[in-house]
Amino acid sequence: MTAAATWRRAAAAAIAIGGLAVTGCDGGGGSQPRVSATAPSVDAALAALVPAHLKAKGKVVIATDASYAPMEFKDAQGRIVGVDVDLGEAVADRLGLDAEFKDAKFDGIIGGVQAGKYDLAMSDFAATQERQKAVDMVTYFTSGSAVAVRSGNPDRLDAALLCGVRVAVQAGSIQAEDVKNTRNPKCRAEGKPPIPGDGDKFDLQTQVAAALLAGRVSAMIADNVAVNYAVKASGQIEQLGGSYNVSPSAIVIPKGDGKLAQAVQRAVQALIDDGTYGRILDKWDLESNAVTTSVVNGATS
Structure with a gap:
């Protein structure tokens, strides 16, 4: 294909x-x-x-x-x-x-x-x-944030260790801010490569999920409610780890x-x-x- x-x-x-x-x-x-x-x-x-x-x-x-x-x-x-x-x-x-x-x-x-x-x-x-x-x-x-990957976690990722991994997020979301302001500074402080581009940003959450399903990224970070729904709806995505930053x-x-x-x-x-x-x-x-x-x-x- x-x-x-x-x-x-x-x-x-x-x-x-x-x-x-x-x-x-x-x-x-x-x-x-x-x-x-x-x-x-x-x-x-x-x-x-x-x-x-x-x-x-x-x-x-x-x-x-x-x-x-x-x-x-x-x-x-x-x-x-x-x-x-x-x-x-x-x-x-x-x-x-x-x-x-x-x-x-x-x-x-x-x-x-x-x-x-x-x-x-x-x-x-x-x-x-x-x-x-x-x-x-x-x-x-x-609600909070959650990390999702393709079913079976083919890249063997850890939700807390995404340094250097291509990650999809929705533009303007708190998850995009999390990558830029929290995750990537931590990666750099630990001498690890950051998430490229502060995340692959998309206008729509459906585009975020599509990028993950197509393998264009290895993970996505979204609201835990949206992740849970995507898991149930697609049958091809799984949540990795628990929810965090619940607010x-x-x-x-x-x-x-x-x-x-x-x-x-x-x-x-x-x-x-x-x-x-x-x-x-x-x-x-x-x-x-x-x-x-x-x-x-x-x-x-």
Whole structure:
């Protein structure tokens, strides 16, 4: 098989990982359902906190990178579905708004929120102190990073020892930052070759998986939720070692819009308290990633 054919086959497998050919966490075939586990009613007290410009248009525009199953991906009909979609729609409903999800490149989403292109962003963003300098973040989930390799670990890699190994990461992700700011400085300090190029960077998580499946890289580092989903969906990838750097994930909100941040945080907490949140995570088999309390700007690192 030619290199091009191998790449095309791997890309097709990665599309399947994205949700177009995955049986899914609910055990059925085809696309994932878009409707959340329950439809919570509008909370008048929370709706009163919604800024006037959002009330006027009656909806909230939410940016997401629809290549990150199961958090967000496109189903067979091209609709954006996933954990964040179900949760985002439930939050918007509590606030008396419709939710409109916009597919966007991950590394441009925060800038888009800052520029007013999007009202919010939900794409499993890790809450970090650095990001909180640019935007406000409402925590709603926990996740970490994980290393994945092709099944059988043909290159006999160790998740903690990737110096000199070609590794795929998504551009703008905390995993890309981890390679550049933590892993490679450690490699150099130990006199070992760094991960080339601070990692092979791709715009989409499906492209990261495709590069690994095609053998263009020997490993990938991604959010542990995405790695777990890719393992189940492809049958050709395995996680190497455990998860690390587990931290809160957060909804991204324009910096200083305290009223909106308060409304979103209180809506998330209400969903947690009444069980809607738990039912949504249960639908996607992600109960272990649940939080019991939502806070504004709760980064731990």
